[in-house]
Amino acid sequence: MDQQKLIALLMQRESVSGEWLSEQLGVTRAGVWKAVGALRQAGWQIESAHRKGYHLTPPGDAVWPSRIRAYLRTDWAGRRIDYYDRVGSTNRVAHDLGALDAETAPHGTLVVADEQTAGRGRLNRTWQARPGDAALMSLLLRPASLAPEEATGIVLVTALAVCGACRAFGAEALIKWPNDIVCDGKKLCGMLLDMQADMDLVRFAVVGVGLNIAGCPHADDLRHAACLNDAAGRRLARAEVIARFLEEFEKDYDLWAARGMEAIMPLYAAQSVTLGRRVRVAGLRETFEGEALRLTQDGSLVVRRDGGEETVVRAGDVSVRGVMGYV
Numbered sequence: 001m002d003q004q005k006l007i008a009l010l011m012q013r014e015s016v017s018g019e020w021l022s023e024q025l026g027v028t029r030a031g032v033w034k035a036v037g038a039l040r041q042a043g044w045q046i047e048s049a050h051r052k053g054y055h056l057t058p059p060g061d062a063v064w065p066s067r068i069r070a071y072l073r074t075d076w077a078g079r080r081i082d083y084y085d086r087v088g089s090t091n092r093v094a095h096d097l098g099a100l101d102a103e104t105a106p107h108g109t110l111v112v113a114d115e116q117t118a119g120r121g122r123l124n125r126t127w128q129a130r131p132g133d134a135a136l137m138s139l140l141l142r143p144a145s146l147a148p149e150e151a152t153g154i155v156l157v158t159a160l161a162v163c164g165a166c167r168a169f170g171a172e173a174l175i176k177w178p179n180d181i182v183c184d185g186k187k188l189c190g191m192l193l194d195m196q197a198d199m200d201l202v203r204f205a206v207v208g209v210g211l212n213i214a215g216c217p218h219a220d221d222l223r224h225a226a227c228l229n230d231a232a233g234r235r236l237a238r239a240e241v242i243a244r245f246l247e248e249f250e251k252d253y254d255l256w257a258a259r260g261m262e263a264i265m266p267l268y269a270a271q272s273v274t275l276g277r278r279v280r281v282a283g284l285r286e287t288f289e290g291e292a293l294r295l296t297q298d299g300s301l302v303v304r305r306d307g308g309e310e311t312v313v314r315a316g317d318v319s320v321r322g323v324m325g326y327v
């Protein structure tokens with residue numbers, strides 16, 4: 001019996017049936033019962049309830065499904081939550097779930113991990129986080145009818161939701177266009193959108209969020225990183241932050257789905273740290289400086305170059321930095 005695998009399976013969902021465990025482990029139900037007994041002997045707290053199955057009690061600041069659920073008040077965001085101690089990338093796992101049917105992996109399924117071995121940023125950059133520090137999570141979304149070019153809305157909704165959640169805990173968070181959350185000029189959070197689309201229809205989308213909470217990486221090239229506990233001035237439970245993010249996300253997403261970009265753009269613009277600033281735009285073909293003037297209806301950034309000419313910068317293919325620093 002592979003004890004590590006049994007522990008990982010018990011962590012993955014809030015409660016798991018003996019039948020599912022026996023299938024996954026390739027042993028009998030009695031074998032499962034015996035192995036669970038051995039784990040209990042070793043100090044693991046495992047409850048078993050008739051019909052519900054086994055439930056493993058999470059330690060300290062865990063981001064296991066049961067812990068998140070204890071704080072959660074949503075209709076659909078986080079309807080299913082899967083947890084992994086360590087995974088390549090939560091976006092990858094959520095993408096694989098997206099390929100399954102909508103009953104198995106519904107709109108609002110959340111994948112959370114404590115550690116990513118291949119966390120990504122945009123443009124093939126890496127996302128770094130030490131185990132225990134962050135909320136590393138991906139939401140699977142199944143929009144009713146969305147064209148691929150409209151999917152930027154999901155990024156804006158996510159930025160709004162993370163910013164709202166950080167503010168709810170007292171951090172003076174702002175949005176750095178298009179998709180970073182900053183506090184005091186330092187980056188608290190990055191996000192990444194992946195999707196599976198036909199020519200004119202998004203089949204499903206996955207939005208990944210890496211939010212520094214308890215700490216952040218100390219690498220030399222990440223001097224612009226910050227964490228939410230410092231910004232909030234207290235130690236937060238990561239599970240509570242995740243639950244709050246899901247609540248904000250559900251509210252902002254539903255508003256966007258019902259009333260479109262017009263409804264969320266003013267909210268987004270009000271939290272923008274980029275608008276009105278002098279920025280350096282680094283694209284694939286050219287780099288230029290100018291003043292960030294306004295956002296267009298589809299979420300692009302209008303920058304006035306020094307000659308006076310206005311350029312519309314689309315999210316996705318550029319990095320925008322402040323002229324004096326990260327913001």
Ligand code: ADP
Nearest residue numbers: 121122125126127128129180187190217225319
């Ligand atoms: P951008 O800042 O241009 O929006 P991305 O959204 O692609 O960049 O995020 C990737 C970048 O974020 C990496 O190149 C790295 O500089 C930075 N980064 C990686 N991990 C962290 C972290 N935990 N906290 C803050 N910044 C990070």
